[in-house]
Amino acid sequence: MSTKKVWFVTGAGRGMGVDIAKAALAAGHAVVATGRNTDIVTKALGAHDDLLVVKLDVTSPADAQAAVTAAVDRFGRIDVLVNNAGNFYAGFFEEISPQDFRSQIETTLFGPINVTRAVLPAMRAQRSGLIVAISSTAGIVGQEFCTAYATAKFGIEGWIESLSPEVAPFGIHTMLVEPGFFRTELLTPESTNFAEPAIDDYAARTKQTIAAWQSMNGLQTGDPAKLADALIQLAGQDEPPQRFAAGADAVTTVEQKARNLLTQAGAYRELSSNLAHDDATA
Template identity: 70%
Template structure:
């Protein structure tokens, strides 16, 4: 039996966050499930004596501090932080407003930073814990129509990769989770907003992309309940992976990215290697 852990999950009012909270509860863990409306969170996750539903707007640093303290007040500690809260502002870069671009970064990147900043001192004091960030294959591979979202996820990836060696001496582990397409609510109007068409050059591609994504909603291949169960399994490992590709499409994206990087490293190897100072005086 795995010892009971205390999980704090953001964005637990809908989508993948609900499944993660439910899977952790089913495994016997205590869960602090958070969202902008805690009553929605409690209703979505379901009643349990091991559940604490809290209000948490991840863009509000005071909310983050309050949620971390409430978790400790109720359960005495936090063992696993799952940064899951996110939204999706889609569109071609020139049509995404500066305000929407910043809002994307504020929620998806700085929201993750805010909550982690509130929780890390607790994990450091315990000399244990796991910080999980739900990223995306868009954090590894950029694509058209996703510039704002990919920028936020690339930021999460770089920050987590840098955070890992900083906190490892304190017994704190980190894990990036990179899902492909899962049948969550990310492509619903409640989670995805599209830039208003304003440039004729993009009009045809915008219409085709929105139509394709709309038709995909509810038909994505990945099962979020299976992903949530996998995360509970990985969190129980002594050495969870630093990155976990979630879904067969994510594995393919990892493999292609690795191959592309290797090819790019080799393409101009001689030129790259010839850029050092010549200290011989020759």
């Protein structure tokens, strides 16, 4: 296979998706850049001979199939799928409406599932491919105000880990990318939806949390352009990593979670180890 690959990037109209699409083009690859509004995608990326802009609402299986068909018609294959599109419904669990909680799951978990389901037949046919899922440190460690978002990202983690051995026999790899805090548009009003305060018990903490996050917007330490370049490098390897903690803060988070899990597993080792039927040890 040529070193020139076809990248299919969701959410390519703003944020990290723009950086990933630009980095792939700069590296000499072809890019299928998708978004709900193609005008925004085109404005963000400009014109390029190896660029195809396609409308895609990831919550629509029909959109996903149409976008994949357009990609294969244009370039003949899809080598790297980057499931990047997402949003953020923030708030304390009791204040996030059931509808908003479902909306978070529909976009951030079922969205990648829809697109991957549409892409896999093409990758199986060519017996190669890489499925990249942009997860988050919120998929490693939950935290208050993030119940909906963490639910979606934890779901991404379990889904990709389980999908990996299913598709490996066809030459298809998977890679979970777990960014820490990057200077993207995730905390902007266009991407973040704060739950309406409705319960007095949470009011003070809600006000403090929203203020803290809004003050962080634009000051995050991570550089999304550098992350995009790293993904180009990793995707070019014969054996891409199954998991990539992106950012020094992400590495710290993963390491601490690993230590916590070991501590928690060991704390009740004796009790846990004595739960078998008596005849199992006879």
